[in-house]
Amino acid sequence: MDLISKERDRLLQRSARVYGLSFTAVSALCFALPGAVPFPVLLLGIPLYLILAAALVAVGLSRSIWWPVVALVAGTGIVLVVGILGATPTPAGSLALIHVAAAGLASLALVLTTSAPRIALLVTGALVGVGTVVFAEIDTPAQALRSGGTVLVGWGLAALITVWINAGVPQVAKRIASIGRAHRAERQASELEAQRRQGARLLHDTVLASLTLLAHSGVGVKPEALRQQAGEDARLLRQLRLGTAPQLAEPTQTGTVPVVTAEEPVLGTTLESVKQRFGRMGLQVSWHGTGQVLLPSEVLDAFLLALAECLENVRRHSGVTEAHVTITDDATMVRALVTDAGVGFDIADIDEAKLGFAESVVGRLREVGGNARLFSAPGSGTTVALEVPRG
Amino acid sequence: MSKTDTIQFSQPDENTLGVVVGNARRAVQSTARRFSRASTAHRASLGTAFLGLGAVIVVGLRAVYGLIWFAAQWEVYPEPFAALAAWIVLAAVLIGAIVMSRVSGDRLPDWMFGLFLAGLAIAFALDVIAVWELRNIGGFATAALTAGMALLVLVALRGRAEILTAAVVLGVALIVVIFLDAPVGALADPDWIAIQVTAIAGAVLPPIIGVVIVESFRRMVQVELDRVLVQSTVSAPRFAVGMLASEELARLDLAAEELLDAVAQQKTKLPLTPKNASVAAQLATELRLHLIEGRRETWLYHAISESEQLGKSVTLSDKSSLAGLLDPTQRDGLLSAAWLLVADVPSAANPRRRGTARTLSIQIGPVVPGSPAVPAHKIAVPITVTSTGIPRNRVDSGVWDAIGRIGRYSDSTQDASLRVDIECIVDNPADQ
Numbered sequence: 001m002d003l004i005s006k007e008r009d010r011l012l013q014r015s016a017r018v019y020g021l022s023f024t025a026v027s028a029l030c031f032a033l034p035g036a037v038p039f040p041v042l043l044l045g046i047p048l049y050l051i052l053a054a055a056l057v058a059v060g061l062s063r064s065i066w067w068p069v070v071a072l073v074a075g076t077g078i079v080l081v082v083g084i085l086g087a088t089p090t091p092a093g094s095l096a097l098i099h100v101a102a103a104g105l106a107s108l109a110l111v112l113t114t115s116a117p118r119i120a121l122l123v124t125g126a127l128v129g130v131g132t133v134v135f136a137e138i139d140t141p142a143q144a145l146r147s148g149g150t151v152l153v154g155w156g157l158a159a160l161i162t163v164w165i166n167a168g169v170p171q172v173a174k175r176i177a178s179i180g181r182a183h184r185a186e187r188q189a190s191e192l193e194a195q196r197r198q199g200a201r202l203l204h205d206t207v208l209a210s211l212t213l214l215a216h217s218g219v220g221v222k223p224e225a226l227r228q229q230a231g232e233d234a235r236l237l238r239q240l241r242l243g244t245a246p247q248l249a250e251p252t253q254t255g256t257v258p259v260v261t262a263e264e265p266v267l268g269t270t271l272e273s274v275k276q277r278f279g280r281m282g283l284q285v286s287w288h289g290t291g292q293v294l295l296p297s298e299v300l301d302a303f304l305l306a307l308a309e310c311l312e313n314v315r316r317h318s319g320v321t322e323a324h325v326t327i328t329d330d331a332t333m334v335r336a337l338v339t340d341a342g343v344g345f346d347i348a349d350i351d352e353a354k355l356g357f358a359e360s361v362v363g364r365l366r367e368v369g370g371n372a373r374l375f376s377a378p379g380s381g382t383t384v385a386l387e388v389p390r391g
Numbered sequence: 392m393s394k395t396d397t398i399q400f401s402q403p404d405e406n407t408l409g410v411v412v413g414n415a416r417r418a419v420q421s422t423a424r425r426f427s428r429a430s431t432a433h434r435a436s437l438g439t440a441f442l443g444l445g446a447v448i449v450v451g452l453r454a455v456y457g458l459i460w461f462a463a464q465w466e467v468y469p470e471p472f473a474a475l476a477a478w479i480v481l482a483a484v485l486i487g488a489i490v491m492s493r494v495s496g497d498r499l500p501d502w503m504f505g506l507f508l509a510g511l512a513i514a515f516a517l518d519v520i521a522v523w524e525l526r527n528i529g530g531f532a533t534a535a536l537t538a539g540m541a542l543l544v545l546v547a548l549r550g551r552a553e554i555l556t557a558a559v560v561l562g563v564a565l566i567v568v569i570f571l572d573a574p575v576g577a578l579a580d581p582d583w584i585a586i587q588v589t590a591i592a593g594a595v596l597p598p599i600i601g602v603v604i605v606e607s608f609r610r611m612v613q614v615e616l617d618r619v620l621v622q623s624t625v626s627a628p629r630f631a632v633g634m635l636a637s638e639e640l641a642r643l644d645l646a647a648e649e650l651l652d653a654v655a656q657q658k659t660k661l662p663l664t665p666k667n668a669s670v671a672a673q674l675a676t677e678l679r680l681h682l683i684e685g686r687r688e689t690w691l692y693h694a695i696s697e698s699e700q701l702g703k704s705v706t707l708s709d710k711s712s713l714a715g716l717l718d719p720t721q722r723d724g725l726l727s728a729a730w731l732l733v734a735d736v737p738s739a740a741n742p743r744r745r746g747t748a749r750t751l752s753i754q755i756g757p758v759v760p761g762s763p764a765v766p767a768h769k770i771a772v773p774i775t776v777t778s779t780g781i782p783r784n785r786v787d788s789g790v791w792d793a794i795g796r797i798g799r800y801s802d803s804t805q806d807a808s809l810r811v812d813i814e815c816i817v818d819n820p821a822d823q
Contacts, residue, residue: 169438187623
């Protein structure tokens, strides 16, 4: 059974419980009024009311068909006790019977429409209710007719409410399903959009570097250089926002703009942009070795991000303004050695995670099948070896 | 100063390179909450218009019944024209409310609700005046009692507290006037009392029951909607970013753009003030986490975090993101089982619901190598579902069907918790 049917059943069960219990309470109140029914009837009736109430509570909690049966038996018992033991019911007693038969028991109709046996029980319950109430009032035919009619109307009303709710559920289920379909399309679109933004990794790399500088209030970097860098990053972000492919450009002095698209898998040109950026921030980067290496774009991204993280660490922690990057490649791997002659550190003293090394360098490289190792000692600079597979 | 000063962030976490997962998770969750809140008002009205129509029919039947009584008692009334006036006011108010509710959609404006209540009060007063001399309000009042039922018309259009308050006020007013109007010795007469009790119950209980039904219906709609929205994760890729990630990323990108632009345009002075610097640090942290962490999460994580119901009661432990390997059928089974096991948890809409809170924890992995019975190119992922607050015999039978779709399982009960171990066979990602 699907979930919404379960939820619907639960709704009907709870409604039946509230409906039934409230009118059973009203009936019990009328029943217990002094003089409403003879004392022996009162004595027998009270336990039956308690059983009926307990069964109605259980109807709210359990889907079993037996609780409605128990409730029906207990409620019918009340009517019969009045009918057999009492003479003609007083008006108060008569009202007590009507409340219990036309509402307290009729509320069970809410849980008796979902299967054939339940519907049979519903019809039986309604007929028995009418029959017993008429029997209890048989001495006053007019009153008997009125009470019987009320019980029938009570069951009819409860059945009508049930049918109405049951008819409402498929409607709303259909609407929810169409909302669900729209949502799935939205999820896919959102996924694509996020991929586009996350895919612009090189761009975000430079943005992050600039933000990191700003987070340190831009101390240690020439304001003009930082402004220039910020302006370029803002321009790239605007391009990304407006939907054009972001381009990492290197504006030259003459104003002509040789562009390098973010997707172009050539290492050399992108390395140059990394170098320029660190140059503006006060770290001279010297390149050695292979300049032109073709890499799949996600590998290139990871490689460059890791490289930039290493250079950022040099800039911030080494205390020197120069770093060397040596790129070598063979048939399967591309490697980079990032070295500085700075203060260095004792690897055992430094929590790697604190440097962001494990996360942003090793993690990224491993994602594309590469790796990174860190070598350093106090006073003798730092070397990081990065490697990624070629394809 | 500059526009950037208006970018508001919570207290920045230091460590622009570090892992501050909790922070980003908080950010995502607060967005999720905003997202679901915005749509709650809309969700609540889904399907209740139809119920409202049913209520209108019931009220119509009750009004016809009351009118027949009224006509039959015309000769008896000391002040028949007061009763007639009461019925005219009541009819006008009811017709007005029904027409307005059909026109204005799913909510009645406050002033109209006030007018409606005022109309009911006038009808009530007129009817009470009409039958006052008979000393048996419960036995002879008609419009005054129908007024209680009339509240049902609004049951889908106003909040439950308003309807309940109105019903209770009406009940108290009835008790007061009945008591004041009681003839000498009536309080010892069971028949007279029973008639008054019947009248009060007939006026007050229907709107209360109506509120219960409509509230339960709304709850059902909400649960179903929550489930259907989350269901779309079943077809998501192995790693997904989730519904809110791109929205969040776009927001961060824009904030970064504005900040950098302000710096470039010299609207923000360098070096930055500590406040602006912390804004930048915060932005960098969140952006980094969204770029790096976002794709690590599986459909199941997104399903649980996006769902109001599951988010409250399910804890997921899936260190190696193995949930992503499940195929759509297995995902559907796991999600259905989770739904069935937690469906009775008290909801935000109805926090007072009784019953012990059910919690569910789903542990996926780790993969134990060398399991013998696994076909080639497949691996066995162990999934353990532990549920508390639900006795074994109260577990819905649908749960076992759903779990059966994930894989072979065995269940055990320890203390008050149910534990199901499932062996889920999935394609080996190394072969793909």
